[in-house]
Each structure stands twice: as structure tokens, then as C-alpha cells.
Amino acid sequence: MTRKELIQQIKNKKSFLAIGLDTDINKIPKHLLSMEDPVFEFNKQIIDATKDLCVSYKINTAFYESRGIAGWKSLIKTVNYLPKDIFSIADAKRGDIGNTSAMYADAFFNEESSDMSFDAVTVAPYMGKDSVTPFLKYDDKWVILLALTSNEGAKDFQFTKNEEGFLFEKVLKTSQLWANDHNMMYVVGATRGEAFLEIRKHAPNHFLLVPGVGAQGGSLADVCKYGMNKDCGLLVNSSRAIIYASSSEDFAAAARVEAQKVQAEMKEELRAIGF
Numbered sequence: 001m002t003r004k005e006l007i008q009q010i011k012n013k014k015s016f017l018a019i020g021l022d023t024d025i026n027k028i029p030k031h032l033l034s035m036e037d038p039v040f041e042f043n044k045q046i047i048d049a050t051k052d053l054c055v056s057y058k059i060n061t062a063f064y065e066s067r068g069i070a071g072w073k074s075l076i077k078t079v080n081y082l083p084k085d086i087f088s089i090a091d092a093k094r095g096d097i098g099n100t101s102a103m104y105a106d107a108f109f110n111e112e113s114s115d116m117s118f119d120a121v122t123v124a125p126y127m128g129k130d131s132v133t134p135f136l137k138y139d140d141k142w143v144i145l146l147a148l149t150s151n152e153g154a155k156d157f158q159f160t161k162n163e164e165g166f167l168f169e170k171v172l173k174t175s176q177l178w179a180n181d182h183n184m185m186y187v188v189g190a191t192r193g194e195a196f197l198e199i200r201k202h203a204p205n206h207f208l209l210v211p212g213v214g215a216q217g218g219s220l221a222d223v224c225k226y227g228m229n230k231d232c233g234l235l236v237n238s239s240r241a242i243i244y245a246s247s248s249e250d251f252a253a254a255a256r257v258e259a260q261k262v263q264a265e266m267k268e269e270l271r272a273i274g275f
């Protein structure tokens with residue numbers, strides 16, 4: 001999906017919500033467990049109930065990889081079930097030496113090779129240029145580079161500082177020598193509030209993928225206040241707070257209610273920038 005198409009989707013749906021399909025077989029409603037592929041059945045019902053309220057689904061591959069062959073099958077079925085106007089994200093946090101990264105890129109972008117074609121994959125920046133650029137060789141596909149993550153451990157490396165500034169700032173500056181705001185986004189945690197001001201100094205136009213609202217307690221209002229740009233520039237993710245809103249047979253309807261609450265708040269924020 002191109003940047004222009006993504007922005008148009010945000011305008012059409014009055015939403016910049018990315019629903020996280022972090023589907024844990026131990027957490028899904030028990031009545032699904034007798035089905036042939038309970039994880040896919042859960043995802044299918046969540047997607048059917050929420051697809052008009054979000055512009056993206058973020059599939060965290062850990063929840064699928066952990067289940068071996070059955071998990072990969074659920075993953076492939078899920079990504080192929082997504083509507084064509086949805087921006088699909090493989091949250092896989094990959095990155096390795098060049099030839100290995102090229103294989104990871106094939107895994108997530110090349111349908112002929114892997115039966116999956118996501119719009120974007122999350123990539124860790126710390127192995128440098130040759131670990132990231134193989135993902136940039138596909139037209140209209142995106143790298144979402146980890147910049148400033150939502151977790152406690154972000155302090156261990158990302159907030160270390162030298163004369164050039166914080167390490168996360170160096171990630172933003174250096175990666176812009178390899179890619180641009182049409183093929184790269186950055187992960188910035190919603191728990192970082194005012195740090196978005198710093199992020200926007202270095203990446204004023206890029207889209208940011210923002211996990212951490214909902215279950216992690218980040219503030220959507222703060223993310224918008226400090227992080228929104230003229231094109232919106234945000235994809236805000238919520239996973240557990242939406243998909244596990246109910247553990248009963250009404251789980252999909254309950255997920256819709258939670259997604260509606262977030263989308264209503266997003267609609268107001270988008271109104272402020274004329275969308």
C-alpha cells in the first residue's frame with residue numbers, strides 16, 4: 001500500500017487504529033477450541049466485527065510461531081483473509097546479516113515464496129544498514145523500524161546518550177539515509193508522551209506505529225497532541241484491550257464496542273487536522 005492510499009483510508013474511515021491480532025490460544029473463548037483452526041476462527045470473527053473501524057491489523061507473529069506448523073497455517077490464513085484496503089503489519093521484529101534479512105523479507109513480502117504478502121514488517125535496527133535494506137527492495141512495502149519502544153527495557157539501550165544525542169535519535173537520523181517517508185515508519189511507544197516532540201524533530205513526516213494504548217496504559221490524547229502531523233502520521237495499535245474485551249461467545253461484539261470507543265476518539269483528533 002502506498003502512503004497516499006494509507007492516508008486516504010484514514011480519511012475514509014476516520015480512524016488510524018491498528019488492531020493487534022495477538023491471538024493466544026489459551027485466551028480465546030473455549031467454545032472455539034473444538035473447531036479445526038480455533039485461532040483463525042477467532043481472528044476471522046474479530047476482523048468481520050471491526051474491519052470498518054480500523055485501517056490496519058498488526059499481527060504479532062510470536063503468537064503464531066509459538067504453535068509451530070499449526071500457528072503458521074493460522075497466520076497465513078489470517079493475512080489472506082484481511083480486506084484488500086487494510087494495511088497489514090507483520091510485527092516480527094526481524095533483522096540479520098544481509099542474505100538472511102533477504103530471506104526474512106521474502107517470508108513476509110513475497111507471496112510466491114511464502115503464501116504471505118504483508119504491507120509492512122517491523123525490523124530491529126541494531127545490526128545496521130545491511131540488515132535493513134533487503135526489506136526495502138519491494139515496491140509499496142514498508143519497514144517499520146524500532147525507534148523508541150513502549151517497554152521498561154527501552155531505557156537499557158535506546159535512552160543511552162553520547163555527544164550525538166540519544167541512541168534512538170541516531171536510529172532516526174541514520175535510517176533516513178537508507179529510506180524515506182514512503183517506505184519507512186518508526187515504532188514509538190504510546191507510553192513515551194512528550195518524547196514524541198523529540199521524535200518529530202527528527203522525523204516530522206514519517207508515519208509512526210504506536211503500540212501501548214489500552215493494556216499498557218498509554219494516552220491516545222498525548223500521542224495525538226505531541227505526535228500527530230498534517231497527514232495524521234500515526235497508526236495507533238491496541239491488541240489485548242480490544243480482542244480480549246470478552247472471553248465469552250460475545251467476544252467479537254465486545255471487541256467491536258472497544259474498537260468503536262477508540263475510533264470515536266480518533267475521529268475527533270482527525271477533525272482537528274481537517275480530515
Ligand SMILES: O=c1ccn([C@@H]2O[C@H](COP(=O)(O)O)[C@@H](O)[C@H]2O)c(=O)[nH]1
Binds near residue numbers: 188211237241
Ligand atoms: O514498543 C513496542 C513494540 C511492540 N509492541 C507490541 O505491540 C503490541 C501491544 O499489545 P497490547 O496488548 O495493546 O499491549 C504487542 O504485540 C507488542 O508485542 C509493544 O507493545 N511495544
